[in-house]
Amino acid sequence: MTAPTVYLASVGTCLPGDPVDNTTLAKLVGVDESWADLFIGNTGRHFAVDLATGQVRHTLADIAATAADRALAEAALEPYDIDCVVMGTATPDQLMPATVNLVADRLGIDNVPTYQLQSGCAGAVQALDVARTLLLAGRCRTVLVIGGDVCAKHLETDFDPGSRTSAELVNYVLFGDGAGAAVLSAEPVGGDGIEIRQVLNRLVGLGREPGQVIDWFGLGDRHSDRTAVSEDYKAIEETVPALAQQMFWELLEDLGWAADDVDFLLPPQLSGRMSDRISAEMPAPDARRINVVRHVGNNGNALPFLQLAELLRQWEGPGRAVAVAVESSKWIKSGIALERS
Incomplete structure (x- = not known):
């Protein structure tokens, strides 16, 4: 079967x-x-x-x-x-x-x-x-x-x-x-299927302070002096690159791929400067990087789809792609592996 x-x-x-x-x-x-x-x-x-x-x-x-x-x-x-x-x-x-x-x-x-x-x-x-x-x-x-x-x-x-x-x-x-x-x-559309080989999500925030907080203000505290959005930028800069590399290797180990097998790499999109730095430090040096945040801003859950859209514009013929996302709120590392035959 x-x-x-x-x-x-x-x-x-x-x-x-x-x-x-x-x-x-x-x-x-x-x-x-x-x-x-x-x-x-x-x-x-x-x-x-x-x-x-x-x-x-x-x-x-x-x-x-x-x-x-x-x-x-x-x-x-x-x-x-x-x-x-x-x-x-x-x-x-x-x-x-x-x-x-x-x-x-x-x-x-x-x-x-x-x-x-x-x-x-x-x-x-x-x-x-x-x-x-x-x-x-x-x-x-x-x-x-x-x-x-x-x-x-x-x-x-x-x-x-x-x-x-x-x-x-x-x-x-x-x-x-x-x-x-x-x-x-469950079936390829148009005869040109890109297979999602693996998706991984790991909560790794045990004992760690949140790197970002977004408050939901109710009627009772809507006029609070607290800011609605805050982040520990230093903690994010220090932690995200390491978590991104961990997820990259976990995906490859799970699939039995080598770093040289990866043709496209979609790194975490935090900011133009940070994403460039993360891209440079990631494995698979010959893989083409797909970075979009510099031009569209950090729009959270839209970014992986914006990266995938850019990937599809550039991807011709067989190949493999790895996408990694890291959430700093309570530290989640996640990733996707795709393959086109």
């Missing part, structure tokens, strides 16, 4: 609005443009919120539905072809209803299982893991997987730029908004 297989059928993405470069950002929130270039390394990002007015222009459900619709179109599938929807996000539009259900409703998907995973950068990989598990178990034939975040809603727009420290202003430079989606199937 042939072992069950899971294929990546298509990828769709959505970035809200026009890109905001560092010059524009410096005028809006008062960050130093040269500091943004040198310290963070991001040159652009997209915001679902108008920072000049505070107006919310796009919800997570808006951009997630657009990304999902594009993934379905790319796979030449209709909403009724989907057997299950799985979504990963750290910034749902509301606590209830789950954003995944709002997206499914917009797409016209009904009477199927839906799952929403509350997670940071590893959430997209966790969602892919859930989908792959369901497909391997024979419970589904086609699964829509979504990942995305709207981080800008946690950023203040009504403040005196001179009153903010660098630790607070870094969030405006580092983060962006976006969504991505992928269709996973």
